[in-house]
Amino acid sequence: MTTQSMTGFGSATKRIDSTTLAVEVRSLNHRFLEVFVHLAPELPREWEALSRKRIEKRLARGRVDVYIETKRSAEQHTPLRVDSTLAGAYHIALQELAEERQLPLDLKVLDLASLPGVIELEETLPEPEAMEPEFTETLDTAIEELVDMRRREGSTLESVMRQLCGRFQECVEAIEGAATELQQQRYSLLLERVEKLLADSEVEVPDVAGEVALIAQRSSVSEELERLNSHLKQLGEVLDDTRPKGRRLDFLIGEMGRESNTVAAKIADAKRNQVALDMKAYLEDMREQARNIE
Numbered sequence: 502m503t504t505q506s507m508t509g510f511g512s513a514t515k516r517i518d519s520t521t522l523a524v525e526v527r528s529l530n531h532r533f534l535e536v537f538v539h540l541a542p543e544l545p546r547e548w549e550a551l552s553r554k555r556i557e558k559r560l561a562r563g564r565v566d567v568y569i570e571t572k573r574s575a576e577q578h579t580p581l582r583v584d585s586t587l588a589g590a591y592h593i594a595l596q597e598l599a600e601e602r603q604l605p606l607d608l609k610v611l612d613l614a615s616l617p618g619v620i621e622l623e624e625t626l627p628e629p630e631a632m633e634p635e636f637t638e639t640l641d642t643a644i645e646e647l648v649d650m651r652r653r654e655g656s657t658l659e660s661v662m663r664q665l666c667g668r669f670q671e672c673v674e675a676i677e678g679a680a681t682e683l684q685q686q687r688y689s690l691l692l693e694r695v696e697k698l699l700a701d702s703e704v705e706v707p708d709v710a711g712e713v714a715l716i717a718q719r720s721s722v723s724e725e726l727e728r729l730n731s732h733l734k735q736l737g738e739v740l741d742d743t744r745p746k747g748r749r750l751d752f753l754i755g756e757m758g759r760e761s762n763t764v765a766a767k768i769a770d771a772k773r774n775q776v777a778l779d780m781k782a783y784l785e786d787m788r789e790q791a792r793n794i795e
Contacts, residue, residue, distance in 0.1 A: 510527050526565065539568045732757045
């Protein structure tokens, strides 16, 4: 399985005797896989479970709606069934009612035809057992079209994700290249502030300098950058994986977001801080893409 989007559409039709069976399958983003089957009343209820089973074999996530109905072409004759016995019973009952109430009976054929059950459509669908092979073939064709669309969109999403990963990596490398300078800036700034505060104190400056160096060391972003590089590597491996990957991508991006927030909080340099903010923006774009991936 390549990278798939969770959005797609597929349809297929199959002529069965005088009836055309039509199947549509639509999918949208969803945290899990949910399948809803919308079946025409004249079709067997067993097809609902059959549809879910075949969908679950092909898809891992998304809200999937399956629409199954029968259609007749415009030129087809629609057979009607006329129940003459029922029409006669209505006629007799109405005559008796008119005599009982001493009312005139102004009854026309259209009046009888409009009464329930006198004229009905005559269903000519084959037996469900005979239709099932054609139905499964039609459903599978629609599912395959849906999956093909999800794959095409998934390929685009993967390409965008890889571009964003590349830009994020450039930001990490930019901060890595300035790590020593940033730590020295942090040390100098802290030392200057402490020296001003202790100008009239008896504390020796060399002792203070050692403590400030320790604080500056704790303010280093090297550990965060190492973890970000590790997450980036894992993210690339997930993109290369053939299994469903959307939830794993979302998890890794969340971890990268926490590390990026820490980096941004530790950097005092305005220029490099902007790079850290760019990292967070790229991550947000990556998260949006990952939410569309199965």
